[in-house]
Amino acid sequence: MPLYESTLIARHDMSAQQVESLTEAVGGLVGEHGGTIAKSEYWGLRTLAYRIKKNRKGHYLFFNIDAPAATVQALERTLRLNEDVLRYLTVRVETFDTEPSPIMLSRSARDDRSRRRPRPPEPAAAKPAAEKSEGEGAAKSDAESGEKA
Numbered sequence: 001m002p003l004y005e006s007t008l009i010a011r012h013d014m015s016a017q018q019v020e021s022l023t024e025a026v027g028g029l030v031g032e033h034g035g036t037i038a039k040s041e042y043w044g045l046r047t048l049a050y051r052i053k054k055n056r057k058g059h060y061l062f063f064n065i066d067a068p069a070a071t072v073q074a075l076e077r078t079l080r081l082n083e084d085v086l087r088y089l090t091v092r093v094e095t096f097d098t099e100p101s102p103i104m105l106s107r108s109a110r111d112d113r114s115r116r117r118p119r120p121p122e123p124a125a126a127k128p129a130a131e132k133s134e135g136e137g138a139a140k141s142d143a144e145s146g147e148k149a
Helices: 016-032 069-081 134-148
Strands: 003-011 036-052 055-066 085-093
Touching: 003 016, 003 036, 003 069, 016 036, 016 055, 016 069, 055 069, 055 085, 069 085
Parallel strands: none
Antiparallel strands: 003 055, 003 085, 036 055
16 A cells, blocks of 8 residues: 655644544544554644744644555545644655654754854963973073162
């Protein structure tokens, strides 16, 4: 069967239980049409790049679906009619990624480099006056003796 990745954005004012029930509804619809959901991820409540239907935030859901094309058409029709879904996008893929999506990874795992610049090496501390070399001390004492004379 063909493999699909589907991402949808639900309204921000939905409760966590309603988002979970939407996830279960998508899974049930795919299951009854002869498909399976290989992976389901909840990406959280995120700010939208621009307003969609007067909403500035939305719950993001991601699915890996293994189903025939007719199942995906039925799923998209249901998502189109659901008032809680702001946007959806389904894309056919060759293989599924087995690891978590980049959005699910923490910032530290996502970035190999540190956000801060490395500290410059600390300059050598100035030598205290008591630790002068013999050459410096001798030259100074000669200068002092020449002033007194």
